[in-house]
Amino acid sequence: MKLRELNKRLISWQKWLLLRSCILCGSAIESNTEICPACEKTFKPIDAACSICGSPAKNSKECGRCQKDPPMFSQTIAIFEYSGAIKTLIHRMKYHQDNFALHTAANLFVHKLQQHKCFAIPNLIIPVPIHTTRLVHRGFNQSAEITKVVANELQCPQTPHMITKTKHTSSQQSLPLGKRKSNVRGAFSTTMRLDGQSIAILDDVMTSGETLRELSRVAIKAGARKVVCWVIARA
Ligand SMILES: [Zn+2]
Ligand SMILES: [Zn+2]
Known part of the structure; x- marks a missing residue:
């Protein structure tokens, strides 16, 4: 084989080796990203939502539920609707402990979070805690792992130990909406006072919002100024 021919082949092998694949569908991508344009197209950013609970809406007014029964948190920043490829990404990090998916989701989140008009750095980020029994079963708390990445990027303190889950509850997803409030009532305890602190509570998915309502109630009771x-x- 001539030297020129060999060089040509080496260049094509190098290109092939450097080609990345989408972590969701496996198709080849040439850009410096983890998700292909086709998968990215299925992400649905939330443009208008209730200013308090982040529920997607036609405008950014408070939704009926927040008006009737306001939570103790004052605002929610929710980036995407829970559908399409973001659902696959979250499922993969949560149930398959895919660390690469977790870092991709966390980095995407922090990038979008910083662009949000309501974004402000809090005094402390607290992940939604899970009970020790579930931690042993699942092997990790995805909210705590995402929080580490986000806090590091934002240079903001975080702690998974400030609020703990002391009551082992049924999974919220397994219950009808009407039973979710009582399921998490009294399930969390603070280990320290949060006097005067502004807190961001971080979770991967918010559904009925009952867990975050209860957590914010506990944080405010412990002295937090804002949640x-x-x-x-x-969802
Ligand atoms: Zn893809
Ligand atoms: Zn609302």
């Missing part, structure tokens, strides 16, 4: 919710996706 906001940060979630990757809103």
